[in-house]
Amino acid sequence: MGKESHLSSVTTNIEQGPNRKPSADEAKWEKSVLEPSLEKSPERAKRFTTISDYPIQRLYTPADLAGWSAEKDLGFPGQPPYARGIHSTMYRGRLWTMRQFAGFGTAEDTNQRFRYLLSQGQTGLSVAFDLPTLMGYDSDHLLSEGEVGKCGVAISSLADMEVLFDKIPMADVSTSMTINSPAAVIWAMYLAVAEKQGADWKKISGTLQNDILKEYIAQKEYIYPPGPSMRLVIDTFEFGAKETPKFNVISISGYHIREAGSTAIQELAFTLRDGIEYVEWALRRGLDVDDFSPHLSFFFNAHSDFFEEIAKYRAARRIWHKTMHERFGAKSPRSWALRFHTQTAGCSLTAQQPYNNVVRTALQALAAVMGGTQSLHTNSLDEAWALPTEFAATIALRTQQIIAHESGVTNTVDPLGGSYFVESLTNEVEQGAWDYIEKIDALGGMVNAIERSYPQREIAEAAYRYQVSVDRKEKIVVGVNDFIAEEKPLEILQIDETVAHRQAERLRKLRADRSAGEVDRRLKSLRKAAEGTENLMPHIYEAVKAYATLGEICDALRDVFGTYEEVAIT
Amino acid sequence: MTDKKIRVLIAKPGLDGHDRGAKVIARALRDAGMEVIYTGLRQTPEMIAAAAVQEDVDVIGLSILSGAHNALCPRLMELLREKGMGDVTVLIGGIIPEADIPSLKKVGIAEVFLPGTSTQDIVDFIRKRFAEAQKA
Numbered sequence: 001m002g003k004e005s006h007l008s009s010v011t012t013n014i015e016q017g018p019n020r021k022p023s024a025d026e027a028k029w030e031k032s033v034l035e036p037s038l039e040k041s042p043e044r045a046k047r048f049t050t051i052s053d054y055p056i057q058r059l060y061t062p063a064d065l066a067g068w069s070a071e072k073d074l075g076f077p078g079q080p081p082y083a084r085g086i087h088s089t090m091y092r093g094r095l096w097t098m099r100q101f102a103g104f105g106t107a108e109d110t111n112q113r114f115r116y117l118l119s120q121g122q123t124g125l126s127v128a129f130d131l132p133t134l135m136g137y138d139s140d141h142l143l144s145e146g147e148v149g150k151c152g153v154a155i156s157s158l159a160d161m162e163v164l165f166d167k168i169p170m171a172d173v174s175t176s177m178t179i180n181s182p183a184a185v186i187w188a189m190y191l192a193v194a195e196k197q198g199a200d201w202k203k204i205s206g207t208l209q210n211d212i213l214k215e216y217i218a219q220k221e222y223i224y225p226p227g228p229s230m231r232l233v234i235d236t237f238e239f240g241a242k243e244t245p246k247f248n249v250i251s252i253s254g255y256h257i258r259e260a261g262s263t264a265i266q267e268l269a270f271t272l273r274d275g276i277e278y279v280e281w282a283l284r285r286g287l288d289v290d291d292f293s294p295h296l297s298f299f300f301n302a303h304s305d306f307f308e309e310i311a312k313y314r315a316a317r318r319i320w321h322k323t324m325h326e327r328f329g330a331k332s333p334r335s336w337a338l339r340f341h342t343q344t345a346g347c348s349l350t351a352q353q354p355y356n357n358v359v360r361t362a363l364q365a366l367a368a369v370m371g372g373t374q375s376l377h378t379n380s381l382d383e384a385w386a387l388p389t390e391f392a393a394t395i396a397l398r399t400q401q402i403i404a405h406e407s408g409v410t411n412t413v414d415p416l417g418g419s420y421f422v423e424s425l426t427n428e429v430e431q432g433a434w435d436y437i438e439k440i441d442a443l444g445g446m447v448n449a450i451e452r453s454y455p456q457r458e459i460a461e462a463a464y465r466y467q468v469s470v471d472r473k474e475k476i477v478v479g480v481n482d483f484i485a486e487e488k489p490l491e492i493l494q495i496d497e498t499v500a501h502r503q504a505e506r507l508r509k510l511r512a513d514r515s516a517g518e519v520d521r522r523l524k525s526l527r528k529a530a531e532g533t534e535n536l537m538p539h540i541y542e543a544v545k546a547y548a549t550l551g552e553i554c555d556a557l558r559d560v561f562g563t564y565e566e567v568a569i570t
Numbered sequence: 571m572t573d574k575k576i577r578v579l580i581a582k583p584g585l586d587g588h589d590r591g592a593k594v595i596a597r598a599l600r601d602a603g604m605e606v607i608y609t610g611l612r613q614t615p616e617m618i619a620a621a622a623v624q625e626d627v628d629v630i631g632l633s634i635l636s637g638a639h640n641a642l643c644p645r646l647m648e649l650l651r652e653k654g655m656g657d658v659t660v661l662i663g664g665i666i667p668e669a670d671i672p673s674l675k676k677v678g679i680a681e682v683f684l685p686g687t688s689t690q691d692i693v694d695f696i697r698k699r700f701a702e703a704q705k706a
Binding site for chain 1: 580584585586587588589590592593594596597598600606608609610611612614636637638639640641642665667668669684685686688689690
């Protein structure tokens with residue numbers, strides 16, 4: 001794939017290089033208006049850059065869009081290349097799903113918060129699990145000490161999942177679950193509860209994060225080596241395409257890559273290259289591209305640089321359309337259209353003057369909406385200190401409602417389409433991402449690139465560069481390296497320290513009450529299946545229904561697959 | 571001042587994998603001329619104490635964002651004392667509620683650095699502690 005083929009023939013030149021040909025009028029304006037003005041009062045800085053250190057010009061004009069075609073590069077909403085959004089009416093038809101990520105303590109605690117959020121007008125659920133659950137350990141495992149119920153809800157078995165969704169109609173409410181390495185197990189628990197509620201699997205909707213590649217790259221919550229991990233992911237693709245046609249079996253995530261310190265272009269490129277990797281593995285399994293691709297969804301960060309983020313979302317849709325259409329030959333428009341969830345940037349929140357975080361989050365959320373997101377989580381003002389209080393979480397939800405119902409930005413589709421700046425930046429961000437995608441192709445794909453620490457190193461470099469620029473005050477963070485003030489401490493959420501004890505007690509009771517023989521049989525059959533090549537989802541489902549715990553099921557797979565240790569780079 | 575390089579162990583205790591802060595600090599301290607050893611992820615207090623002895627470090631920097639600090643720090647401090655490393659400077663960086671800071675200092679944590687701390691402040695803190703320890 002040559003670079004030129006990706007963009008019709010766009011040549012934009014950010015540093016005002018030789019390819020940029022200003023019109024006679026622009027050249028005249030520069031001589032007669034701009035230059036005298038610069039002589040009188042120079043600009044604030046020599047170089048203006050995005051938060052990702054990407055250079056931005058003083059002014060964008062038609063000269064920056066030479067070769068750009070409104071027909072080919074912009075198109076119409078709901079139509080390739082989807083630059084303007086994936087639906088023809090966008091938010092005039094239906095607003096984005098307001099989906100606040102929540103979870104803490106026991107299943108009872110989180111069930112209560114979920115029911116509160118639904119009563120306040122939230123339109124979908126999103127489950128945060130605690131670290132032991134994310135790592136496939138039961139709450140009473142030695143390594144779970146101090147972590148139970150802290151970063152999310154503790155779910156060790158189907159019994160916990162039953163409590164988590166008590167009195168929540170799974171047939172009507174879509175649920176997103178942020179779970180990766182043990183995703184197949186947690187999903188099986190969810191499906192088992194849905195079955196008990198009498199909800200039809202063909203109709204239930206939701207999203208499983210299930211993106212193991214970004215775990216190796218950024219968030220580091222992996223259990224098994226890449227090969228068997230990818231097999232588990234493809235097992236869920238196959239199972240989902242058959243059994244749960246409305247469920248997104250994966251949310252290919254840039255969020256964590258960005259939080260780990262990447263630039264916007266790296267976030268975009270690594271995420272989409274991860275997407276390519278999943279498609280390639282699924283095709284190798286023999287799946288039909290148009291069977292599983294409509295169930296792939298994406299998840300991006302909404303960071304603080306307003307236009308860079310909007311350009312990123314627009315470029316993402318163009319790249320994915322081109323990739324699915326040209327690289328993989330997908331025929332269904334549902335395979336071409338990139339649907340995504342967005343979360344505002346946790347790493348942009350400051351512990352200092354925390355009420356300022358409401359403003360940061362509002363701007364970031366606005367960028368996500370202007371970029372055409374399908375669902376959105378807005379962070380709470382107190383998250384640089386702890387998990388959010390109900391008070392803080394409510395303001396975060398209200399922020400979305402104000403954007404949706406008061407700001408007016410939902411009245412028209414892609415309000416920034418055609419802006420010289422936004423279109424130029426979209427082109428440039430897209431080109432930057434293609435360059436990375438080609439590099440990773442040349443390294444033999446993302447799994448190979450990860451094993452060589454390539455994306456990890458790129459991100460660590462960018463994270464360090466950013467820290468240095470903040471330390472040197474080249475980038476200003478309000479309340480942190482400038483505009484500093486004394487302040488009163490914030491009231492924060494206290495996690496009940498008896499959670500671990502209560503969970504351990506519940507597990508003890510579960511192990512005593514269930515049929516040990518049945519659990520044993522189911523785990524044996526899972527182990528045997530794991531040694532072969534068949535789809536593991538049905539085996540995991542049966543083990544879950546016998547109340548085998550998360551830790552027991554993950555251990556059975558650890559026995560067969562082994563575990564993964566990364567080469568730590570600093 | 572002596573020519574001895576300050577030796578620092580950067581450690582990630584607990585199950586959390588968010589290592590951006592740990593890596594940035596490791597690199598900043600190295601750029602400031604210190605000898606930095608990074609343990610990698612998911613270290614138990616036992617593993618950290620053993621590494622501290624083996625590497626004979628002057629400073630241990632813990633990066634904790636998961637809320638597990640109240641469980642992990644007292645045990646690490648106890649293990650360090652048992653191993654005769656009670657006077658090593660132990661620092662924490664991460665998401666730590668302000669209300670927890672006094673009890674962490676009580677068990678012997680020298681300082682807690684919250685989000686937004688400049689790397690230079692941490693470098694300065696370590697240098698000052700080290701110079702004082704050399705004088706004593």
